[in-house]
Amino acid sequence: AVEAAAALRSKERASRDRAPRPPVAAAAAAAPPPAAAPAPVARPAPQPRPRPRPSFVRPGVGALTSGYGPRWGRLHAGIDLASGIGSPVSAVAAGTVLSAGVEGGYGQVVRLQHADATVSLYAHLSAILVTKGQVVPAGTYLGREGNSGASTGPHLHFEIRVGGRPVDPVPWLRARGVTPTRP
Known part of the structure; x- marks a missing residue:
């Protein structure tokens, strides 16, 4: 009986495998079209951070x-940095120009x-490259190194x-992460 049942199943499979199948194009036409893929979202290119x-x-x-x-018997109230006439002089921090002009022994000076x-x-x-009242960020060129006023040679008096x-100024600058001497 087991053998007869196995033979019957084998015949059914063989007839099923021989049955005509619909052509592939007809099967594709009967299937619903695939859903359209969503449009890609445009993302702006990453911008470099300033x-x-x-x-x-x-x-x-x-x-x-x-x-x-x-x-020479009096206070030298600053430091002198020398690199040559015309070298850039920069604002140590952001600020407002209080004065820009000639002042006695200082010569051409910016405060x-x-x-x-x-x-x-x-x-x-x-x-002098700035004017009174001008607001400047740190690093702005204020002027050029020179030898104006009561100076013994070209330098910046700061x-x-x-x-x-x-x-x-040396400990004041160091406390703010600035080395006042050439590295």
């Missing part, structure tokens, strides 16, 4: 040639007032005044 401006920069590119402290009321001074310039009083 490099943040530093908060504090070196005022000049030259070597430190004279420090803060007593000199900046910063957000915390600190004043930075850049003296003995050969050229001062920091806190509360109207001069402070040594």
Whole structure:
């Protein structure tokens, strides 16, 4: 009986395999069309991030040639950086130009007032590139190194005044991550 049932199943399979099948094109026409793929979403190309401006920069590119402290019986209220006439002089921090012009022994000088009321001074310039009242970010070229005023040779004389009083610019700059001497 088991053999007879197996033979019957084998015959049914053989007749099913021989049955006519619909052509492939007809089967495709009977099937619903595939759903359209969603349109790709346009994404903007990634933009490079602007490099943040530093908060504090070196005022000049030259070597430190004279420090803060007593000199010739009086206070040398800043530091001197020398690299040659015409070298760029930069704002150490963002600020507003308090004055830009000639002032006695300083020669051509620029004074900046910063957000915390600190004043930075850049003296003995050969050229001034900013005007009074101008707001400048850190690193802006204020002028060019020179030999104007009571100067002993081409250099930038740089001062920091806190509360109207001069402070040594070297530790002031270092506290803000700036090395005042040539690397």
